[in-house]
Amino acid sequence: MRTPREDVLPRSERLHIVTLDVTKPNSIAGALEASGPIDVLVNNAGIGVGGAFEATPMTTIREVFETNTFGVMAMTQAVIPQFRARRSGVVVNVTSSVTLTPMPLAAAYTASKVAIEGFTASLALELDYFDVRVKLVEPGYGPTTRFTSNGGARMQGLIPEAYAPFAEPIFAAFAKPVAVTTEADVAEAVFRAANDASGQLRFPAGADAVALAQARSSASIA
Numbered sequence: 517m518r519t520p521r522e523d524v525l526p527r528s529e530r531l532h533i534v535t536l537d538v539t540k541p542n543s544i545a546g547a548l549e550a551s552g553p554i555d556v557l558v559n560n561a562g563i564g565v566g567g568a569f570e571a572t573p574m575t576t577i578r579e580v581f582e583t584n585t586f587g588v589m590a591m592t593q594a595v596i597p598q599f600r601a602r603r604s605g606v607v608v609n610v611t612s613s614v615t616l617t618p619m620p621l622a623a624a625y626t627a628s629k630v631a632i633e634g635f636t637a638s639l640a641l642e643l644d645y646f647d648v649r650v651k652l653v654e655p656g657y658g659p660t661t662r663f664t665s666n667g668g669a670r671m672q673g674l675i676p677e678a679y680a681p682f683a684e685p686i687f688a689a690f691a692k693p694v695a696v697t698t699e700a701d702v703a704e705a706v707f708r709a710a711n712d713a714s715g716q717l718r719f720p721a722g723a724d725a726v727a728l729a730q731a732r733s734s735a736s737i738a
Contacts, residue, residue, distance in 0.1 A: 536561075538587030544594050556710045557595045559588040559632075560610045567674020568683075569623040576670055577624045584628035589635065599648045606649045608709045609636045610702070613656040616720065616728040620686055621675075640717060651709035652718045656697035656725035657690070697722025 520533045536547040538561045548554070563583045565576055592607055599605030611629040614622050633652060640650035675683045705721035712719075720729040 538591055539582045541590065544590055548594055554595055554598065554605065556606045556608065557591060558608045558610065558706055558710070559591055560706075561587055561591075562610070562612075563670070565625050565670050565674070566621050567671050568621065568676060568679045571674045571676050571679075572624050579670070580624055581628050581631075584625070585631045585635075588632050592639070596643070596648070599643070600646045603647045606651065606710050607636075607639070607643075608651045608653055608706055610653045610655065610706070611636075613654055613697075613720070613722075613725040613728050615654060616725065616732055621683060637717060649713070651712065651716075653702065653705045653709050654718060654720045654725050654729070655702045655705070656695070656720070656722035656728070657693055658697045658699065658702070658722070659693065660696075661699060693724065695723035695727060697725060 520535050522533065525531060525533075532551070534547045534550045535543065537543040538559075561583055563580055565572065565580050588609055592609075595605070595607070599607075609632050611632050612625075614626040615629050615633050619626065636650055636652050643650055701722040705719045709719045718729070720726045
């Protein structure tokens with residue numbers, strides 16, 4: 517955790533929370549030293565941004581990529597040597613359902629997540645040689661998580677007046693979703709991915725993400 521909180525999870529002798537900022541090499545090194553040998557790396561750190569791409573500052577886009585894309589790559593690169601040496605281990609990269617279908621007002625965020633989809637698919641092929649598995653978990657929209665509130669300040673002012681008529685019905689639809697993803701959905705998908713030996717790469721998480729994945733699969737068959 518970037519800011520460790522002891523009250524988030526039940527206390528357990530089998531649970532050790534360490535400080536980690538995936539954008540800082542020294543923090544990554546310190547977290548790995550404190551953790552000891554690793555069997556499964558779950559790259560779940562992420563920040564959001566939504567709004568008109570035209571209005572999104574490049575500094576904000578770079579901030580998003582530093583965590584969502586380069587942070588995932590940095591963590592993975594730091595753990596690979598011990599996985600390769602042991603010829604075992606699993607990397608689970610958590611992306612988003614924005615990779616399953618185009619969504620408006622999410623261009624920068626989508627780009628940061630699609631980059632990890634391509635990275636993961638390629639990495640899975642090269643690490644398979646060392647018996648190391650690499651997986652993707654693709655969560656849907658999770659209104660009960662802190663994801664939206666964490667990105668609130670970052671999204672201020674990103675809907676210029678000219679875009680307001682376009683954005684209003686989109687945000688209204690988000691306020692009344694037909695299907696959503698829960699924290700449990702994501703945890704279960706991560707568990708399945710970490711224990712999967714079938715060669716399956718992608719694991720959608722949540723009813724909305726599963727529906728999108730099935731629609732994409734049906735479209736590709738047709």
